[in-house]
Amino acid sequence: MTPEWIAVDWGTSNLRAWAMGAQGVLASAGSDDGMGKLAPAQFEAALLRVIAPWLGSGVTPVIACGMVGARQGWVEAPYRAVPCAPAAPGDLMAVATADPRLQVMIAPGLRQDKPADVMRGEETQIAGALALLPNFDGVFCLPGTHSKWAHVSAGEVVSFQTFMTGELFALLSQQSVLRHGMGGEGDDDAAFQQGFADALERPEKVSARLFTLRAEGLLNGLSPASARSRLSGLLIGLELAAAKPYWLGQRIALIGAPALSARYTAALAAQGAASETLDATACTLAGLAAARGVLQKAKP
Amino acid sequence: MTPEWIAVDWGTSNLRAWAMGAQGVLASAGSDDGMGKLAPAQFEAALLRVIAPWLGSGVTPVIACGMVGARQGWVEAPYRAVPCAPAAPGDLMAVATADPRLQVMIAPGLRQDKPADVMRGEETQIAGALALLPNFDGVFCLPGTHSKWAHVSAGEVVSFQTFMTGELFALLSQQSVLRHGMGGEGDDDAAFQQGFADALERPEKVSARLFTLRAEGLLNGLSPASARSRLSGLLIGLELAAAKPYWLGQRIALIGAPALSARYTAALAAQGAASETLDATACTLAGLAAARGVLQKAKP
Structure with a gap:
């Protein structure tokens, strides 16, 4: 098996790679060699430890996104300023490698000057989502460590905002x-909805509600599952309160892990807002493919 | 030097003790043997390591407050429910000791059932503040790891709320x-006021403003001192937004570390709210003395 190209999602904590053929994914692999x-001198070896089995005698293009392109990464791929398309011809950053079988290109992140904001990796998922949902006009929500909300119109990211939820x-x-x-483990959906509603209605009360979780545990025996679910609801509620200008009256698509996306879906539904959910890995792969396709068109 | 009694503030991280005479503090000592x-079996030895030099041949009363009375502490001193006076006769918890020179008593914390909340140690500072400001009617603010706001009237704590600021x-x-x-080090007062005003006016935006600090550092070179001060302003602003029913139109007294109290004073002043500041240690000592005095009156 020799792939046409290799897709790489290289974040702070992990490296994931996919061998890509004409029909899609041929194989996948990964490691915890995060950025x-x-x-900088260790990136090429870390990449080869994961993808070497897939390399043939010729040159294989490797398209990577994520924190690998940060200032502290392999090679800095300078941010592109919004409004702009999430993937752009010629803006992939070429990386010199010692191994002649590699042709490594890194997708740059996006920046917004006011309010100041940045993303690295999510722009590729958004590009993939636009490939999967052509002519999408609305907002993408990418829940996670640093949740992103992005307003997309006419193929461009117009604005975005990050929440540390x-x-x-x-x-x-x-x-x-x-x-x-x-x-412990387990979820309490009612506790999640209670926390969410509390925070959305009275966002200024969230920092008081946090300690209430501790006090209710001490005084009323609040269970760990309920406390954790209510905390999740409070923080997602605070995010949705601030992101309201993004989602109110808009078409909404979620890009994220299934369990977390399901919580956002339920929270938005409680506010009468419908949303659809896209698979995060599918978006990453479609986005890297779009970046590569754009590159090929730009350099025929 | 033989003290009349020994005052002890015994928190999660530290133990502080004062040898008390008729005229006040004779000596002080401490250790990092926090709760x-x-x-439980280690508390007596930890106490003796600090106060043994002060003990004479007779029995010395030791009055302690703080997490030493928690369930995971030396001996649990059950919470008293508000509304109640911050110190009460007969509610000190006596602790059995192996050393016959010790007569250890622990001040109980306070609980509030709705919204659920608890304090341990701050009730003693409030009792001390009431001794220092007789007939005080208003709110005490105790800024810190877990900031407390307490409404006090007619010598009783009516209600209180904790913020994890x-x-x-x-x-x-x-x-x-x-x-x-x-x-690094240093403060930026303008950045503090900006963060504070942002949070007080738009508390629901705080979780978005947090990541902005990171993005402004990356894109605009925001200095560490400005970022840290703005973060402090955002979190104190969020607290004051939620605590507004406590402080609006009330007499306000701060009990806390000088630098932190100064930030709250400035923040409240920016909202047109005057406040006075009490020394935290003076309040702790006055509160422990009040608890002891009350005890003596109750058991003549």
């Missing part, structure tokens, strides 16, 4: 005083 | 993605 633990959830549930009441 | 690192600041500035742009 966060590599010096997932990172706040991780810090509060695992490292703050709230961790004492959040161990 | 968080001690099993200090813990959020520590987690976000030291452990989140924002840490990359927050190293």
Whole structure:
């Protein structure tokens, strides 16, 4: 098996790669050699450890997105400023490699000057989503560690905004005083909806509601599953309160992990907002393919 | 030097003790043997390591407040329910000790059932503040890791609310993605006021403003001092937005560390709210003295 090209999603914590043929994915592989633990000189070896089995005698194009293109990454791929298309001809950053079988190109991230914001990797998922939903006009929501909301119109990202929802959830549930009441597994949908409604209606009260979770655990025996679900609802509610100008009255598509996307779907539905959900990996692959296709058209 | 009694403030991270005479403090000492690192059987030895030099041949009363009375502490001193006076006769919890020179008593914390909330240690500072400001009617604000706002009237704590402001600041500035742009020292008062005003006016936007700090660092070179001060302003602004029913139109007294109290004073002043500031240690000592005095009156 020799792939036509190799797709790479290279984030802070992980590296994922797919061997791509004419019909799509031939094989996939990955490692935990994320950008966060590599010096620039270590990226090529980390890539080869994952994709070497797929390389033939010729040159194989490798298209990568994510934090690999950050200033602290392999080679910096400077941000492109919105409004702009999420993938653009000629803006892939070529990376010199010692191994002559590699032709590595990194997709740049997007920047917004006011309010200041940046993304790396999500622009490729948005490009893929536009390939999967041609003529989409509305907002993409990419929930996660740093949730992104992007307004897309006429094939361009018009504006976007980042929320630290997932990172706040991780810090509060695992490292703050709230961790004492959040161990174990399981979800409580009613508690999620209660937290969500509280935060959406009274967002200014969220920092008070946080400690209430601890106090209810001490005084009323609030279960860890309920506390964790209510925390998730509070933080997603705070995000949706701030993102309202994005989603109100718009077509909404979610791009994210299934369980998390399902929470956003339920939360939006509780506000009367319908949404559709796209598979995150499918969007990444379609976006990298779009970047490559654009490249080929630009350099025939 | 033999003290009449010994005052102890025993929190999660630290133990502080004062040898008290008729005229006030004779000596002070402390250690990092906080409640968080001690099993119940280890408390007496930890206390003796700090106060043994002050003990005479007779029995010395030791009055302690703080997390030492938590369920995971030395001996649980059950919460008292508000509305109630912050210190009460007969509610000190006596602790059995092996050393016959010790007579240890722990001040109980306060609980509020709806909305659920708890405090341990702050009730003693409030009791002290009432001793220092007799007939005070208004709100006490105790800024810190878990900031407390307490409405006090006719010598009783009527209601209170806890905000995780200090813990959020520590987690976000030291452990989140924002840490990359927050190293170093120094304050930026204008940035603090900007963050504070932003959060107070649009509290629902705070979770979006957080990532803006990172993006402005990347795109516009926002300085670490400005980023840290703006983060502080955002979180204190969020707290004051939620605590508005407490402070609006009320007499306000702050009990806290000088630098942090100064930030709250400036923030409240920007909203046209005057406040006075009390020294936190003076309040703790006055509160422990009040608890002891009350005890003596109750058991003549």
